[in-house]
Amino acid sequence: MSIFAQFFDHISTLYLPGAVALWCSLFFALAGLWGYSSALAGDAKSLAFGRRAYRLYALSILLTSAVLFLLLVMRDFRIEYVFQYSGLDLPFHYQFAAFWAGQKGSFLIWLLWGSLIGLPLIKTCGRKHEPAVMGIYLLTLLGLLLILVRQNPFVMLNEAPLDGKGLNPLLQDDWMVIHPPIMFVGYALTSVPFAFALSALWRRDFSDWARRAFPWALAGFLVLGTAILMGGYWAYKTLGWGGYWGWDPVENASVIPWLLGTAMIHGLHMERSKGRYRRANLVLACLGYLSVLYGTFLTRSGVLADFSVHSFVDLGISGLLLLLMGSFIAASIFLLATRLRFVPTGANEDPILSRGSFMVMATIVILLSAIVITVGTSAPILTRFMENPGQVGPTFYNQVNFPLAVFLCALLAAVPFLTWKGNEPREILRKLVPAAVFGLITTVAGVLLSVSNPFHLVFLFLAATALASNFQATVRKWRVGGSKLAGGYLSHVGVGIMLIGFLASSAYDESTKVTLEQGVAKQVEDLEMTFTRFIPRNGREKESMEVKVVRADGSSFFTYPKLFVNDRTRQLMANPDIRSFMTADLYISPIEYDPGAPASNVLTAELQRGGSQSVQEGEIRFLDFDLGAGGNATVQMESGGIVTIGAVLEYTTEAGSQKIMPLYRFNAAGQAQSVPRPLPGGGQVAVTGIDAQTGAVRLAFADIGYEEPGSTPTLAIDVTTKPLIQMVWWGLYIVMAGAAMATWNRLKQARILDDLETQGTIEA
Amino acid sequence: MKINKLPLLGGVLLLAFAGFTLASFKETITPYVAYDQARTLKRTVQVAGGLQPNSSDYDNERQALLFTLTEAETKETLRVRYEGVKPANFEEAISIVAIGRFDEGEGLLVAEKLLVKCPSKYMGTEMEEKVYG
Numbered sequence: 001m002s003i004f005a006q007f008f009d010h011i012s013t014l015y016l017p018g019a020v021a022l023w024c025s026l027f028f029a030l031a032g033l034w035g036y037s038s039a040l041a042g043d044a045k046s047l048a049f050g051r052r053a054y055r056l057y058a059l060s061i062l063l064t065s066a067v068l069f070l071l072l073v074m075r076d077f078r079i080e081y082v083f084q085y086s087g088l089d090l091p092f093h094y095q096f097a098a099f100w101a102g103q104k105g106s107f108l109i110w111l112l113w114g115s116l117i118g119l120p121l122i123k124t125c126g127r128k129h130e131p132a133v134m135g136i137y138l139l140t141l142l143g144l145l146l147i148l149v150r151q152n153p154f155v156m157l158n159e160a161p162l163d164g165k166g167l168n169p170l171l172q173d174d175w176m177v178i179h180p181p182i183m184f185v186g187y188a189l190t191s192v193p194f195a196f197a198l199s200a201l202w203r204r205d206f207s208d209w210a211r212r213a214f215p216w217a218l219a220g221f222l223v224l225g226t227a228i229l230m231g232g233y234w235a236y237k238t239l240g241w242g243g244y245w246g247w248d249p250v251e252n253a254s255v256i257p258w259l260l261g262t263a264m265i266h267g268l269h270m271e272r273s274k275g276r277y278r279r280a281n282l283v284l285a286c287l288g289y290l291s292v293l294y295g296t297f298l299t300r301s302g303v304l305a306d307f308s309v310h311s312f313v314d315l316g317i318s319g320l321l322l323l324l325m326g327s328f329i330a331a332s333i334f335l336l337a338t339r340l341r342f343v344p345t346g347a348n349e350d351p352i353l354s355r356g357s358f359m360v361m362a363t364i365v366i367l368l369s370a371i372v373i374t375v376g377t378s379a380p381i382l383t384r385f386m387e388n389p390g391q392v393g394p395t396f397y398n399q400v401n402f403p404l405a406v407f408l409c410a411l412l413a414a415v416p417f418l419t420w421k422g423n424e425p426r427e428i429l430r431k432l433v434p435a436a437v438f439g440l441i442t443t444v445a446g447v448l449l450s451v452s453n454p455f456h457l458v459f460l461f462l463a464a465t466a467l468a469s470n471f472q473a474t475v476r477k478w479r480v481g482g483s484k485l486a487g488g489y490l491s492h493v494g495v496g497i498m499l500i501g502f503l504a505s506s507a508y509d510e511s512t513k514v515t516l517e518q519g520v521a522k523q524v525e526d527l528e529m530t531f532t533r534f535i536p537r538n539g540r541e542k543e544s545m546e547v548k549v550v551r552a553d554g555s556s557f558f559t560y561p562k563l564f565v566n567d568r569t570r571q572l573m574a575n576p577d578i579r580s581f582m583t584a585d586l587y588i589s590p591i592e593y594d595p596g597a598p599a600s601n602v603l604t605a606e607l608q609r610g611g612s613q614s615v616q617e618g619e620i621r622f623l624d625f626d627l628g629a630g631g632n633a634t635v636q637m638e639s640g641g642i643v644t645i646g647a648v649l650e651y652t653t654e655a656g657s658q659k660i661m662p663l664y665r666f667n668a669a670g671q672a673q674s675v676p677r678p679l680p681g682g683g684q685v686a687v688t689g690i691d692a693q694t695g696a697v698r699l700a701f702a703d704i705g706y707e708e709p710g711s712t713p714t715l716a717i718d719v720t721t722k723p724l725i726q727m728v729w730w731g732l733y734i735v736m737a738g739a740a741m742a743t744w745n746r747l748k749q750a751r752i753l754d755d756l757e758t759q760g761t762i763e764a
Numbered sequence: 765m766k767i768n769k770l771p772l773l774g775g776v777l778l779l780a781f782a783g784f785t786l787a788s789f790k791e792t793i794t795p796y797v798a799y800d801q802a803r804t805l806k807r808t809v810q811v812a813g814g815l816q817p818n819s820s821d822y823d824n825e826r827q828a829l830l831f832t833l834t835e836a837e838t839k840e841t842l843r844v845r846y847e848g849v850k851p852a853n854f855e856e857a858i859s860i861v862a863i864g865r866f867d868e869g870e871g872l873l874v875a876e877k878l879l880v881k882c883p884s885k886y887m888g889t890e891m892e893e894k895v896y897g
Contacts, residue, residue: 387795403781
């Protein structure tokens with residue numbers, strides 16, 4: 001086959017409106033790259049061309065996404081992607097979730113956000129930076145675009161199925177509609193500081209990249225953090241395994257760039273205020289984006305699937321991903337190695353007890369955390385060539401991050417009272433007294449609440465002290481400058497709260513498994529629990545179990561954990577029900593439901609010809625079928641009429657024997673009816689089924705004095721109390737609120753500086 | 765004291781942390797092993813295998829799932845106990861990975877975590893996996 005024939009063959013399997021839009025975007029991306037690189041080479045006129053090409057490129061990606069979305073909404077099952085992830089019964093708003101349910105769609109949404117982010121970036125990256133920044137930024141997008149061209153989402157099936165396979169029920173959740181796209185905004189944002197850093201290195205111009213990249217870095221931190229928070233919340237509320245964070249590779253892939261982003265925003269803050277960290281920031285900006293690429297490689301290429309640890313299957317893009325990652329790593333290393341020495345830096349003369357030194361140490365701690373998480377996540381690769389390759393679980397991550405968290409808390413506690421110039425230890429200790437008193441009270445409270453591990457108590461003391469000292473600083477700064485200055489400290493307050501929440505909810509949760517009989521109250525720790533009823537399915541509301549809980553103080557409430565079989569997949573799904581209280585969450589997860597059986601006075605038996613069953617004082621023997629009981633059965637069967645078959649039974653007692661013949665009627669449609677016959681000793685016998693193959697008959701004897709006791713329905717549940725878990729969420733909200741305030745402030749600052757620059761007031 | 769005069773202390777701390785990380789890594793890593801190794805190694809390991817037909821049993825009293833894994837090639841078997849919710853379509857699993865530690869007293873592997881691979885009905889060519897525990 002000629003290459004053209006192959007090409008047309010390929011095209012004929014694609015949905016053209018979408019595929020053409022995708023190819024257009026590739027064309028415009030290359031054109032934009034050409035324009036920007038010519039501009040970089042000195043041809044000033046090319047800049048406008050590059051810019052226009054970029055806008056057309058972004059438009060094409062928008063169109064590509066719109067086409068895929070419309071196909072999903074129209075439920076066009078000819079398209080393989082739509083067939084795989086959508087279905088007729090999928091409600092409208094879950095079509096969004098279907099968009100990013102698969103590999104291809106999630107790459108597309110990432111690319112879409114990245115492309116849209118590029119539009120304001122053109123305006124704000126500064127004229128002299130634009131060619132390099134936008135060129136590099138386009139290169140990062142081009143990588144994703146190549147994956148999509150390779151893994152075209154518009155592949156069509158040979159025929160149009162009537163219905164799609166439907167969306168994974170776990171993804172049919174409101175959180176899943178918003179969590180992944182926000183995560184991808186966060187990922188897309190990491191390539192902005194990366195582009196700025198590489199451009200600065202390339203052009204050896206380190207003057208103002210930090211200022212311009214700062215709001216983007218903050219926004220990335222904010223968005224990624226929000227997405228991680230949502231993911232944790234979704235896992236906690238929906239998945240029912242009892243936690244919010246499992247140190248799963250997918251989760252780690254999002255938290256590593258977030259930690260690196262945290263280190264970077266502190267570094268950028270230092271560079272902006274003190275002209276320090278100039279080299280470190282360039283490295284951190286590179287690491288942030290490279291870690292996103294590495295995470296994508298780990299979770300999408302199938303390197304971990306080999307290990308059968310997680311559900312990532314190689315879809316034929318590992319080579320491409322490896323190539324992309326390799327080239328970006330090589331380019332970063334090359335530029336850092338050759339250009340870093342041109343970065344002007346001053347000698348570090350900070351005393352150890354100064355804000356500058358503490359920030360350096362805190363940054364190192366955060367960086368170390370990112371490194372150990374990377375090491376843990378890479379365990380299957382690192383041990384690949386050993387005798388028994390393996391992986392590490394939550395224990396590893398908790399163990400190694402614990403000392404880092406303790407150290408971080410100590411640094412955080414002192415930071416608000418330190419100055420750039422340096423302080424006397426006595427002065428800092430004196431200023432820390434009120435916060436330390438709060439820390440001490442918290443620790444004593446912890447001891448009273450049976451925290452006995454000395455490491456945990458030290459951690460609790462430092463975290464509470466850090467919380468208090470940063471709270472003091474937030475109030476102080478707020479009084480001086482309102483939201484402009486307080487953002488950073490407010491975030492630190494959130495970190496303190498969050499860390500205490502981590503410790504309490506993970507190390508001090510208590511879990512009990514208990515089987516409840518319907519209607520029977522059972523004491524579970526200090527709660528009285530009763531399984532009151534089973535609530536059948538009602539529309540989209542799944543089957544749930546009503547459990548009444550009476551607390552020690554006499555107050556009571558109902559919980560509704562769900563346990564149901566998904567129609568489409570036949571999978572058993574368990575949704576916990578969670579009640580939040582001031583001090584703890586009550587987490588009730590269903591394990592197993594046994595519907596029980598009603599009491600019965602019917603005895604059933606299946607008899608072969610000649611088989612017998614004792615009934616009352618006698619014995620019933622099945623002799624044979626009577627096919628002539630209602631006209632010739634064979635004739636009736638052939639003509640499609642009603643067939644009547646009798647079962648000839650012999651009832652034998654000491655008094656003698658007698659024949660009984662209950663009848664069984666059925667038609668071709670499979671409808672059946674049985675005609676019972678009275679038994680001599682009272683009660684009745686009926687035929688409830690016939691097995692023509694084995695020649696067996698199923699009999700039911702009623703009212704013969706037989707009693708089968710029923711069993712009550714039972715529900716097995718897992719009851720867990722998670723102390724202070726609310727602090728995890730609230731802590732994160734506060735971190736995010738602080739970061740939002742700082743982002744806003746830095747955006748305003750950047751805009752003011754931009755205005756001054758255009759007016760020619762300051763040198764750029 | 766200036767911070768640039770402290771590289772020694774910093775270096776020692778960093779080295780100590782690196783050593784701690786390495787020790788923790790070695791201690792917590794759960795290697796993939798064969799069944800006979802799982803029986804002798806006194807640590808948490810992972811084993812993989814198919815579910816022996818009709819070998820699974822949910823013990824309501826102890827809230828535990830008991831089943832037998834069969835090694836595809838050697839036909840060796842290993843009894844496993846897992847305390848938790850019985851995984852969805854467990855019976856149809858084509859491969860199960862159990863992470864846990866062998867209990868010599870009971871003669872079975874006590875699994876903390878199960879990973880169930882099922883032939884997926886709605887993911888097309890992609891295999892579907894689920895983690896439990």
